[in-house]
Amino acid sequence: MKLMTCPINGTRPISEFVYWGEIRPAPDANTCTDDRWADYVFNRNGAPGVKKEWWCHTPSNTWFIAERDTEKDKVLRTYLHGDDK
């Protein structure tokens, strides 16, 4: 079973976490075309590589960001939202 490191609670088994999805910048809802918006809402980039994702440590309800290399199946680092330095 994989391990994930919660920035607050430390390294825990992955079964304690839920994955939300990749952080993707939303287009400006007021100016973008319907097609551009639909692309944002429905399409995901599945190509392997380094992704920034929302993860939650469910017992403590701690949301944080994980940078994950989906090609190497490796979590590179985790940090709280806004602590990206």
Place this chain on the structure above:
Amino acid sequence: MKRLSVMPDEWLDRSRVVRFRFEGRSFEGFAGDSISSALWAAGQRTLGRSFKYHRPRGILSAANHDVNVMVQDGQRLNTRGDVVEVREGMDLSAVNTFGGLANDRARHLNRLSRFLPVGFYYKAFHNKRLFPLWERMFRRVTGLGVLDFSTPHIRTPKRYDFCDVLVIGAGPSGLSAALAAADAGARVAICDENARAGGSGLYQLGGDTARADATRSLLARVRAHDNIRLLEGTYAAGYYADQWVPLIDRERMTKMRAKSVIVASGAFEQPSVFRNNDLPGVMNGSAMQRLIYRYALRPCDSAVVLAGNADGYRVALDLMAAGARVEAVVDMRASVPASPLVDALKARGIEPLAGHAIQEAHPDGRGELAGVTLVKLDGSGRPVAGSERRIACDGVAMSTGWSPTMNLLYQAGTRMRFDDLLQQFVPDQLPEGVFACGRSNGVYTFESRMADGVRAGLAAAAHAGLGEAAPVGVPPEAEAPSLAWPIVPHPDGKNFVDFDEDLQVKDFENAVQEGYDNIELLKRFSTVGMGPSQGKHSNMTALRILARLTGKSPQQVGTTTARPFFHPVPLSHLAGRGFSPQRLSPLHGRHAAHGAVFMQAGAWLRPEYYAVGGKSRIDCIREEARRVRTAVGLIDVGTLGKLEVRGPQAAEFLNRCYTGRYDNMKVGATRYAVMCDESGVLSDEGVVARIADDVFYFTTTSSGAATVYRELSRLNTEWKLDCGLVNLTGAYSAMNLAGPASRKVLSQLTDMDLSSAAFPYLAIRCGTVAGIPVRMMRVGFVGEWGYEIHVPAEYGPTLWDALMKAGEASGIGPFGVEAQRLLRLEKGHLIVSQDTDGLTHPFEVGMDWAVKFDKLFFTGKRSLQILRTMPLKRKLVGFRLAENHSGEAPKECHLVIRDGDIAGRVTSISWSPHVGRYIGLAFLPPDMAAVGTPFTIRLSDGGTVNAEVCDTPFFDPKDERQKEIA
């Protein structure tokens, strides 16, 4: 076969004689004997029958690969004789026989083998008409062991364990690795599947005790080391991500989490391939050495050793040390490299026969080994005609090659490289935190293995943050431990490659000829490596054959995937308690006392209805509903998600999360709330109540409670608004008092002003009821005058009791989820996720009014703006069946059919006592949604029922019952 005098490292306890039965006959062995060794010591050489041809089989590996020697031990099925310790009173029988081992009626299959060609299953099942015939036959002749259905249900404990460095395999390299890592400060666990540690260091001696002395000294240091735990009789069943390894012993599974894993699991000796290489008496050289040094057993009296490496010479010397006569040492290599081992043999008067092989083994009358035919090989490895020579012997040791035990390395994602000198795969690139040493790393020389262990141990400890990796010199191997072609062709076949599945050389030739020339295809078609030993003694040879037949190198052919588990793990070790949480309402005990029949609702157990003696389920539900409509009922709604948001930007937060407006709400008011996701799909609903300017209390659906709270927390993290979110779901109990008499009941328990003026419909008030602080809302799902009362969870049962008592005179009773579903359906209220699905947006269910586009932003706004401009594809409408409908009624999810095509579906349906008809909700295309439109619903059996679109609510259309009467 004879017991030897006490060997220094034998596993036997000679003070305890063990009596057991095998195939109806009595046997004796010592405590510590395996089933096979005890039988072999007693002269029993046929220990089982092969799977396909039912040929007699004996000991092959004595290392947990002897899958033809599986016995049934009462309720224990398929016990492996070569490794399971014999116990007093065992009553064993060989599996896979018809009428016993000696007179197995299926033994004649051996002569019918040409009618059982490779790919037999594929070919047999090709014909649909004959399928049932074959199926019946296969079911009869296949499968091992007999299941006893009265086997008691047992719970097997699981254990969780942690260490810095886990070493898998306690042979010379593993022990050295453990010591090096432990000396660097690592907490080390070292496991070995054998009953005792030491590995090949204690049995592959070549008649020389120096190796055993060195191994014993390693073992003594390991046992004495404070940082090392030695786990004997424990095997690593698989490798899972981030150094997570299930360890299996006789009692349980231990889930071991390590920081580094060292695979020091050695190598499997591979059988040589010649005609009748499966006769009892023919075995791997290492199997003979195990019998000698572990069980103090001379495996045979006169032996022929088939060698292809230095290990073969050690076997010959070990056999002689055990008192066996070595008739010949036959070396398949064209010339024998000079070595002290060869000199030692020559000194004992044995001249190795280089460039020779065993062409064929000969059975005696019982089908056991009686002799062999030796043959000279030509330059291309083919027998030279006329060179045959027959020798009588009762043992053949096969020592022509190894296959590294790389199962866990493969599972960890190691990239392998085929080494032409070693003639085996070696790790080329190991994943982080995974290390290999010893034979599984391609290191065979005894001293080199220990050095390689030190290297791996230091590296593994360093990876765990302890000490530093250091270069340790490991010299390259001087001679190949494996032959590239350990195969002797024979026109009459029966030269077995896979002993699990009785696959011969010609089966591979035929499979390749039929086009299965890829290793994965070959495996599936021929079933090579698919038996219980999972190819541990056959995959490498199969790969060599395929490489030669297709003109490829072993590297190009590649290997099949090695999946968990390494050995079969008893299901009892795996089965266990589930870890899915179950939530109980604070009122659970009250429900149970009322005879509630519970149903699963998300993580919660909720009362479906309350059973009343002598009444059917449906009558109970209708009675509960009738009570709510005519008197008063009480339902536990504490499973609703209950959240609070506090702070100056609390209203802004809700404005963004829900489709409605909350900034303009008055304190003391509540408002229905709908939540959409980013695509505009309805995701949840509830009620938002404003307790104070900066405090909102709001509910979610029961099933959405956990996920909505989680998602709102995330949004709050992302938006960084000046407000905080509190989950009160478990902290509050909630119940809904509903019915025309509800105000009368409640007024007995509170001095709060319950008049419509002071406490209007949709208001929230804080006060006390029965002396308990409450948050009370005048809302209700069921369309009656009612109060939803929220109290701290610990007060729930007290309030429930007070309300039930106060309502006695009014005929109060509890109602369950089913009655509530009926009552809300009568009001046309939808249930999110029952009457909506993963594509439903608010406009499809008539909730346009709940979507406030004048807000700057809310989740789903942009998508709903697009959806608003598009024509609706479907609409949720009310419908009813004819008043006199009889016969079967439609059910939820039955389809609406128009012109033979699916036009929609029923989402809710129930017979309404208050309307006097079947009523329901259904998705229909907009052109069928007008009131009065007839349509057809198809039942499960294909029959149809006519229905008609109608207005909702079905009952009390003007909602007069929830408001002030007159």
